[in-house]
Amino acid sequence: MAAISLKIHICDKEYQVNCKPEEREALEYSATLLNEKMEEIRQGSHIIGLERIAVMAALNLAHDLIRSQDSAKQDNNAADILQSMDVKLDSVLSDLSN
Numbered sequence: 001m002a003a004i005s006l007k008i009h010i011c012d013k014e015y016q017v018n019c020k021p022e023e024r025e026a027l028e029y030s031a032t033l034l035n036e037k038m039e040e041i042r043q044g045s046h047i048i049g050l051e052r053i054a055v056m057a058a059l060n061l062a063h064d065l066i067r068s069q070d071s072a073k074q075d076n077n078a079a080d081i082l083q084s085m086d087v088k089l090d091s092v093l094s095d096l097s098n
Contacts, residue, residue: 010038
């Protein structure tokens, strides 16, 4: 499938990027998220320079991603423990009823 060209706006600058048509919505959402994070940093700190703001935004977004992944792992671990407990309880209850 052919790539499409999109114009995205981040911190008052326009960038032209290519993507697959089915990835357009995700790319636009990603650009919006990045723009919001960079504007938040620009407004709320003394960091000067678009490159420095971009690095700080990337670090913040990477940190958020890692926290989400850690949370998902903990949820999976909890689900595994509950599943194991369920199997053991079923076994004990089965033994008691026999």
